[in-house]
Amino acid sequence: MSRDYQAFLATKRFGYGARPGEIAAALPDPVASVLAQLDGYNPDAGPDDDLPGQVEATRHFFAFRDARGDFRKQSELKGPARDAREKELFGINPIYTVYSAEVLARARLAASSDRPFIERLVAFWSNHFCVAIDSDAIVRLLAGNYEREAIRPHVLGRFEDMLLATRRHPAMLAYLDNDKSVGPNSSFGKRTGKGLNENLARETMELHTLGVDGGYDQGDVIELSRILTGWSYEGPRGDEPGRFRFHPNTHEPGIRTLLGTSYPPQGEEQGIAALADLARHPATGRFLATKMVRHFLGRVPDGGLIDRLAATYAGSDGDLGALTRALVAAPEMWEPAHAVFISPFEFLTASTRATGLELNETEVARVLRIFGQVTWQPPSPAGWPDAPDAWLAPDALMERLDWAQRVAHLVPVPDDVDAFAADILGAAYDGDTRLAVTRAETRQQALAMLMMSPGMQRR
Amino acid sequence: MNVCDYSRRQFMVGTAGLVAWAYQTRIAAAAPGRDPRLLVVNLRGGMDGLGAVAPVGDPDYHRLRGEAVLSADDPAHGLPLDDLFVLHPSLPTLHGLYRDGHALIAHAVATPYRDRSHFDAQDVLESGAAAVGQSHTGWLNRALAALPHGESIGASPAPALSIGAQVPLLLRGQAEVMSWMPPGFPAADGDLRARLLDLYRHTDPGLLATFEAALDLDRATGGEMEVVREIRAVTPDLKGPEMLARMTARTVGKLMVEPGGPRIGSMEILGWDTHVDGEPFDARFVRQMARLDRVIADLHTNLAPVWDQTVICLMTEFGRTVRYNGAGTDHGVGTVAILLGGAVSGGRVLADWPGLSEAALFENRDLRPTLDVRTLFKGVLADHLGLSDRVLAQTVFPDSAGAKPVRGLLQG
Known part of the structure; x- marks a missing residue:
């Protein structure tokens, strides 16, 4: 496994895709570049945005609901007229405003x-x-x-x-x-x-x-x-x-x-x-280890990886930091599978990291809805699927292409798209993709091709 | 705390149309020489069965809903069905199909679910289970899985294509399923598509197969922008939910007619949660009915070449309270289900009418269900697709042996 390709994997398999310069920075020691992200992480860190705590948000919601309920009991208005008056009096229901703010902050x-x-x-x-x-x-x-x-x-x-x-x-x-x-x-x-x-x-x-x-x-x-x-x-x-x-x-x-x-x-x-x-149950350690491997690698390799990770889990009394470090350090996790078709949120984020696209509430919600992954709305308690091709479907792929063309016209495209693509995809910028990018008719088309290339769509 | 219904209602108002179907052509289990089509239309939000199909011959109907009632006396207030029932006046296409014998209305139906949460009621309606949370797959998918597999649409079948997000529970499960939604972004130009196809041809067989299927799909539906153009040619300025619903209906129709196209599908029409503006002549309710009628007309037009082999099931997770709440109606149990299509033995209302007297109401507020909606679905799956009673009672609708299929719903 070449170090070049590992540097790509460091940003993609263990990240959300590279920003300019990140693959180059990972190149000297790709594994260490991932592990370093775990060092000194402040567990209380999170979005800087001003987001309400659970009591504040809940109190606000109940107050809104009560006030609106009282209004509805006494109001003579009906239909759209009542809706409009409610909006004037009480604003938008906090369940929507808080949710949208949280989704944007996360993205x-x-x-x-x-x-x-x-x-x-x-x-x-x-x-x-x-x-x-x-x-x-x-x-x-x-x-x-x-x-x-x-x-x-x-x-x-x-x-x-x-x-x-x-x-x-x-x-x-x-x-x-x-x-x-x-x-x-x-x-x-x-x-x-x-x-x-x-x-x-x-x-x-x-x-x-x-x-x-x-x-x-x-x-x-x-x-x-x-x-x-x-x-x-x-x-x-x-x-x-x-x-x-x-x-x-x-x-x-x-x-x-x-x-x-x-x-x-x-x-x-x-x-x-x-x-x-x-x-602490041994079945839990095995279950979690298997699920992590499947998520990050797209498959569960033969051999003793799951046993080793389950042992790490048991030996550390269920320390997820230890489990995660063992996962990243495992050679099996750096094999070139290049198999997982990334999820909509990963594609949105990879595109944003690569191009510097400005996100706003409307665009984030719209993109994720159209791509089929409304934030925190998985289809069942089992969550979003981890199967490598779970997101690969004709209509979905076409929507990604349509959006890629749109993004290419929203962001400033670097003058040297070829060099930019090499920077973002590293070793995944193969000869065919380079040909497609460099032969594009316009720089916008070149960027759209880059966003839709296998190196971008898979990890 | 019961805030559940509230959030669901708000959420559903803004959601787009969706169509999903199985990757399967001929239904080999069906009778020889037939090539049946089955489309399930989910009216999400809980349609007011009494507002759509009113029992004007029941004196208690006038007592309970006197403020706004349908009537057989005037076409502006109702379209006659039989001695007991009248159809909402904004459903003329449905009425025409009924008179032609191509529409059957079942009244006082419900799933086995008796509470009033959208989330749970839809779970039961779509999973086909007897209670909430018992299955993460849908009855229509399990029916498909019980049929022999056919070939995919287009020349190059893509690999497994089921993804939860885009596929409603009704069609989730083992059998491979595809989905289509009205276009989200302006379509990428043809040159970009051609170049991407070429890149995938040289780099990635999986992406190539999927992208080829996407291009096939685009051709089969006539292209997303073409759909918009065609609808706007008839109805200029159409947009919003109705545009989405009608694009969906048109796409479904086109696909299901194709010789290699899907034979089983589902689509959704939203906006039925009429707590407000929900009396039969309120603007919103009339708009909902008119929209449904135009979707039915679109389906009828687009499915015309195969109409005599088509069954369309209209279903909704529950009905509404029999009394108005001052502005509309709240969630209630019993409602209607409707079968459409040339294969349907229609022109009748199927109802063991429970009446609307105080004693007859369910929990003193709802239409009492007298027909398990699963028995209708089972009747259609048995007679249209040839599924056995045993498969229907064990696999498709688990533990439903007591809910026998209603026979004679279809022609012949």
Whole structure:
């Protein structure tokens, strides 16, 4: 494997594509250029934008909803006239304004970051623990906050902490219905006859920790859902709306047995202990290692890579920093697969990093909608697919071409497109692509060809 | 906390039309000599079945909806169907098909789902499961997977083509599926396309196959810009959701007529969540009905060469409350489903009418469902595509042996 090609992979397989100069900078030691992005990373870093915290956003949303509800009760207006008056009085619903601001901040950060690998990790774990904005207004409102506060701080930390943080965030609690789950024998359950919702417990084991073949059964799902009853968040009348709260009055009392381990009745602590054990389970280490390899490489290679990574996970007590470093250091991860057709967000970001395209809320939302990857709206709790060709479809490819032509007319195209292409694609700028770029009729057409070339579309 | 419905409603207003179909031509399981087409049109948002097809012969209808009711007495207020039902006056094309025997309306239908969240109701409607969250694949895809595979459209089939984002749950699953959405950006020029095709030919077989399929698709649909031109020639200044819906209808029609084109597809029309401006003669409701009627007309026109082998299922995740909320209607259980096409044995309303008396209502607010919508789908899949009762009861609609297919929905 040539070092030239590894330098390309450093920016693409472990990043969002090169900005001018980045491949050249990675060339002396491509592996080190990726690992260096992990050193000194401040886990509290994130978008600089002024984005609301979960309580502030939630309070604002509830206030908006209440005020508008009152107005609707007394207003004589109907239809568009009422909509217009509401907009005058109350502005746009914060679930849209906050969401759009979060989406733009995320796209800008990925496009401008000096640590693009960190941004890839954030996106990976955010997809692993995905929520979907079309499930509930609270999820739309707080999906960005969820990624910033429950995912981002832990991408190089302990998996257990991320598992816990995601299970304590209102976006996840609402998305997987734990806010509606009631222990039938809790005081509230006995009074109302309400019961369990197994959704969060099931996905916790199937998708987030053990994996579907991780050795649990339906009895374990029910036990974990009992354990997690009471895990919810403060509603409109709470002191801190949107903040995680354990509600003892909906928590199922009693000793629980999960995967053969018994957990005494300790309220919230029962769940914390059970989640810690799930995080430490050997099946979890293997499941996470396999998923990371598949995501970044596009396939799972033969040989002992997964065993080694699972051992690193177990030996470090679930330290994702250690797991990530071992992943990057593995020679298998630098094999020339060149196979994965990048996702819409990756293509948007790679284009932005290469060309310096200015992003705004409208363009980001439009591009991702048309390309089929509305931010934080995956098709199911399993998240966006990782299969190498999952995004490769005729209509989608044509839309990318149409957009590439558009971008080529929006950004200043460098005078020497040939040199620019070599700078951006490095060793992936092969003879055929060079011919296509240099023979283009106009510099705009040359840039569009570069954006659509296999070196740009694949990693 | 119940904020779910709220966000869903807002979200759906702005979403574009979508068509998806299986990468499959002839349906070998069907009767010899037939080449059946099946299109499922999902009316997302919960269409008011009582607003579209009103039981004017039921005295309680007037009691509950007296503020704004359809009527058989005047074509401006309703188009007669039978002694009990009247069709919304903005559905003349549908009415014509009904009179010709090419439209069957089933009333008081519902999925097995009895709550009122769009998200969950659509999950049940599209997955074909008996409850929420039981399947990540759709019934139409499982029906496809149970049929023998055919050839793809165009000369160069692309590899596996299923992607969640662009494909609705209804068509998600094992069987390969393609999707098309109305154009997002102005089309790249022909020279750029030709050059890119040449680059892929020299560098990347996977991208080449996909791009060739994209160009085939573009030719088969006549090109995105051509679609816009054709529609604007008839309806100048058309834009927004109606433009998207009609481009989608036209594209579906063109593709399904092609000798090598898809035989099974789905498309969506949004905007049915009429909490506001949702009484039958409110501007928005009338607009929705008129839009649906024009989409039906577009489908009828574009599918004309194969109309006698076509079944179109119009479905919606639930209906609306029987009483108005002051401006429109809220989510309610029972509603209508409609079958269209030359293959349909239509000209009738299929209903075990539960009535609208206080005692008859579901939870004192909704039309009580008396027909499981899965039994309609099963009847169509059995008689149109030749799927066995066993496959339908186990694979396509899991654990639905109790919901027997309705037979006799189709001609012959």
